[in-house]
Amino acid sequence: MNMQTKLNTILLIVATIALVFTGYRELNSKPQIHAVNDDACTQEAIKAIGSITERAVQSSRCAQRGK
Secondary structure, three states: OOHHHHHHHHHHHHHHHHHHHHHHHHHOOOOOOOOOOOOOOOHHHHHOOOOHHHHHHHHHHHHHHOO
16 A cells, blocks of 8 residues: 555544534434524624534525525
8 A cells, every 4th residue: 555545544433423413413412492682693702613413404594594
């Protein structure tokens, strides 16, 4: 194996572990409902939400509120 192949293999393994960890964490958590108001719909407030799923839901709800 040359150096580039080894590096690619290591990067693939690290990416796989990260995806499995993130997926496992998201599947085993209950999403919390966040308030939809001016304070909760700022970019900083949405970025502060730890769960990827909760961030997506909050962002969508804030966008719908603005319509």
